[in-house]
Amino acid sequence: MTPLKLLVALGAFSAASHAMAWDYVLLDASTPAKNWTITSEQLGVKTAKPFSVTLRTLHGGRQEGVSIVDIDNGTMKLSVVPTRGMNVLQASVGDVRMGWDSPVKDVVNPAFIELNGRGGLGWLEGFNELVTRCGYEWVGHPGMDNGELLTLHGRAANIPASTVTLHIDEKPPYAITLRGELKEQAFKKVDFSVATELVTEPGSASFALNDTLTNNGDYAKEYQALYHSNFSTPFLEQGAKFAAPVKQVSPFNEKAKGDLPDWQTYRGPTKGYDETVYNVVPYADAKGDTLTVLHNKAGSLGVSVGFNTQQLPVFSLWKNTDTQGQGYVTGLEPGTSFSYNRRYQRPLNLVPTIAPKEHKQFQISYSLLADKGAVDKALKRVTEVQAGRDTEVRQAPLVDLTEH
Template identity: 40%
Template sequence: MSNRWVLSEYDVTSPYQQPAPFLKAAKQHGLSVTHTRLFGGRRDGVELLTVQNGEFSFTAIPTRGMGIHQAKYGTTRIGWDSPVEGPVHPQFVPLSEPSGLGWLDGMDELIVRCGLESNGAPEFDAESGRLKYGLHGRIANQPTEDVVVEVSPDGEMCISGEIRETRFLCYNVAMKTEIRTKTGENGFRIRDSIINRAAQESTAQMLYHINMGAPILGEGASVVCPVTELCPRNDHAANDVDTWSTYKGPTAGYVEQVYFMQLAADANGDTCTLLKSASGEQGVSVHFNVKQLPYFIIWKNTAAEADGYVTGLEPSTNFPNPRSFEEKNDRVLRIAPGATYEIDLGLQFHPDAASVAAIEKKIAGLTEGKDAKVHTTPQSTWCS
C-alpha cells in the first residue's frame, strides 16, 4: 500500500527515509511523523516516533514497549519531569534486581504499560526469599517488532507493532498494538490485543500507568472520576481519603498515596476520567471501557519537583497488588490458547475552560442519581 511506511524494511544506507507516497499522504492530511535514534548515556539506542497533528504532538517509543514518552499541545507539555531523565534503554533497566524495584530505573513516560505476566508490586518466594515477579512486569522494557506507520484515506495515522513477552518453557504471550490519531484530534487512541501464543491457557494482567505533572498538575488541581466504590490502599492513604481527588503543590518528603476504585460507565461500558488544572482552563481525559479494564487507580506523588512531582491515572485489569493476591481474588485474565483479549484506551487534551467543562459534565452524567461508596479504611479483598 502506498500510504504505508514499514520501518523493518529499512535500507541500511538511508534508515530514516520515508517513502514518497507515504509522505504525500500524510502531508495531504496535515500529519507528519519523525523517526529519531538517541545516542549517548542511558538513552543510547532508543528509537522514537514523533507524530505531529496540528497543535498536538506525541512521541512513541518502539524500544520501550511502544510506550508514550510525552505529548504536547502548542507549548503545553503533557507529561512530567522524572529524575530518571529518560527515555532509558531497556539494557540499563535491571528488572531482575533482588529488590524487585529495578523497573523504576527506567520510569519517565507519560504512558507506560505494566504487565503482561504481572503488573503489580514485587513478589518474593516465601521459602527462598528470591524474587518471583518484579515491580510492574516486563512488557514496558521489551522492543517492538514489525513497526509500521500508515495513513488512511480519511486522514487517520496509525502506528502499529508487536511486543512479545516470551520465555522458553515458561510464558508465551504477545501484544499487538495500534496507536491512532486523526486530523485535528487533540489526542490519540490505543488498541492493544493480548494474544496467548501457547498451546494451553495462559494468564495475564495489564495496567496503564498514565503519569502527569506540571503545568496541569499543581496546587488545587483535581481529578474527576465517576466513582461507584473507592478505598485507600493503606492506612497512610486512609488519613487523607476525604481529599483523595485534590492535589497539593510540590511538597518535599511527601509519601505517595494510592486509591483503588471502580467506576460507573454508560450502557456500552465506556467511561472516562479527567485531570484538570486548578483554574479549570486545561485538562487531560482518559477514556476506556470497564468491561476491558474494570478497575481504576489514582497514584498521588506530589513530592518536590526534583523528586518527581506527578500523579498517575491508571486503568487496569486488576489492582496492583502482588500477583498471587490478585489471583486469589480472581483478578487475573485467563486467555485460551490462540485467543485474544482486546483493550481500548484514549487520551485527549482539553485546551480551554469550555472543553474541560464539557467533559466534566459528561463524567457527572455517568453517576447522576448514584452515591459513591467510599471506604475510610483499606478493604481486605482489595488491598494486600
C-alpha cells in the same frame, strides 16, 4: 472529537480494511534502524494541518540505540518509543505538555536495566513516560508469588517492539496509525504477543491506544494489564482535581487511608510526601465506556482518559505529589487489576485468565482539554455516567499488607 467518540472510532479504524492506506515498515528484527521521515506534503495530502512522521535513533549513555517515532499531526506532537514497549514518551499541543519530569532524564535502553535489581524495583530506572504499558504476565508491586519473584509492573515497558509499521489512510481524515508487536515469551512459562496501535488524526488534540493481547500457547494463562498514564504541571498543581464516575474507592494502604477525605484533590509539591494510591471501581455507561478527568484548580485546562470497563474494569489513582525534583506527578491508571502484588489480587478476582489462542483487547483514549469549555464538557460526561448513583467509600484497604 470527544474522548468517547474517539474510543468508538478507534474500533472502526481497527476493523476497517487498510487497502486504501499508505503502509511503511519502520522497524523489523532483521533490518537495522535508519532515520526516516514522511510528510503530508510528500504524500500529496492537502489538509488544514500538515502532518509528519519521523523515525530517529538516540545515541550516548543509556539511550544508545533507542528508536523514537515522532508524530506531528499538525496540532499535537507525540513521541513513541518502540525500544521501550511502544510507550508514549510525551505529547504536547503548543507549549502545553502531557507528561512529567522524572529524575530519569534519558530514554533508557532496556539492555541497561536489571528488572530484578533494587529488590524488584529496577523498572524505576527507566520510568519517565507519559504512558507506560504494565503487564502482561503480571502487574503490581514486587514480591514473591508461587515461588517466583515478580518485579514491579511486569516486563512490557522494557520489551523492544520486534516490528513497527506506519499506516496513513488515503482518505480524509487521514488517520495515522502506528503499530508495533511485543513478544513476551519464556520457555515453559509464557507465550504472549501484544499487537499495539496508536491512532491519531491530523489536527486532533487526542490520541488513542488499541492493544490486542494474544496467548499463543497451548495452555490457559493468567494475565494482567495496567496503563500507567502520568501527568504533571500545568494540570497538576495545588487544588487540582480528579473526577470520575466512581462506584467504589478505597485506600491502597494505611498511608493512603489518612488522606482519604481529600483523595480527589491534589497538593502542590510537598517535600517528604512521597505517594498515596487509591483503588477505584468506576461506573460506566451501557456500553461499558467510562471517562476520567484531571484538571487544574481553575478548571480551565485538563486531560481526560477514556476506557472500557469490560476490558479494564478497575482504576488506580497514584498521587506522587513530592518535590519537583523527586518527580511531581499523578498517575491515572486503568487496568484489569490494582497495583498490589499478583498474589494479593487473586482473592479479589482481579487476575483473569486468557485461553489458548484467545485475544484480549484494551482500548484507551487520551485528550487534551484546552479550555474551560472542554473541561466542563468532560465533567458533564462524568456526571452523566455517574447518573446519580452512590459512591461507596471504603475506609480500610482491600488488602491487609501487614499480614504477609
